[in-house]
């Protein structure tokens with residue numbers, strides 16, 4: 001089985017530009033999207049309870065990719081030493097940083113930057129992370145293979161990539177509302193085998209996958225998965 005079917009819904013559409021514009025316009029209110037807060041809480045609870053050794057509040061350095069205005073980072077903050085949020089939308093990055101400073105957090109503890117990572121050594125000042133988390137965002141990425149390979153390059157050897165997103169239905173039907181299709185490259189979500197192949201292609205090992213919760217989003221009952229892969233120590 002290949003992941004050819006994981007090519008975006010419309011090959012020629014510029015999903016990155018569409019997402020940037022879409023989330024710039026929703027930066028202040030995106031965490032009010034019905035189901036978003038509850039999903040973030042449950043995702044972080046699952047990450048911390050399934051993989052306790054990954055979370056040390058004195059030492060763990062984390063990246064939150066496609067961080068939005070910081071729902072996941074704020075839940076994760078008490079469990080790690082520092083978090084860098086990365087997103088393509090300047091609007092959400094500004095909201096993330098405003099909320100972090102309103103909570104009295106120093107930028108060394110929690111800050112976001114606007115970037116579309118390419119995997120180059122000079123990006124993020126060459127920083128490598130113990131964990132990279134990415135929630136509710138894989139369905140937006142035009143190439144999930146490229147993004148996973150790039151995120152893996154930002155992990156320390158032995159570091160973990162943790163991806164949470166919406167699970168494919170048995171019949172593979174579209175699960176996102178039609179009015180979001182211009183920003184959703186993978187309208188059916190992902191299954192366990194999809195994620196295994198994406199992670200394996202990126203060189204990640206010790207693949208683990210679990211269904212963590214059900215949420216109501218886009219008017220549908222959706223299942224949320226958590227996938228984990230580890231960057232080998234060479």
Ligand SMILES: C[S@@+](CC[C@H](N)C(=O)[O-])C[C@H]1O[C@@H](n2cnc3c(N)ncnc32)[C@H](O)[C@@H]1O
Pocket residue numbers: 015016019020023036040065066067068069070071072086087088089092116134135136137140141142
């Ligand atoms: C549904 S929001 C999820 C935000 C956050 N992870 C959360 O769980 O609350 C999706 C986010 O993905 C970002 N995004 C979309 N396409 C992206 C891309 N190609 N690279 C980086 N971020 C992207 C959007 O700007 C938006 O902030």
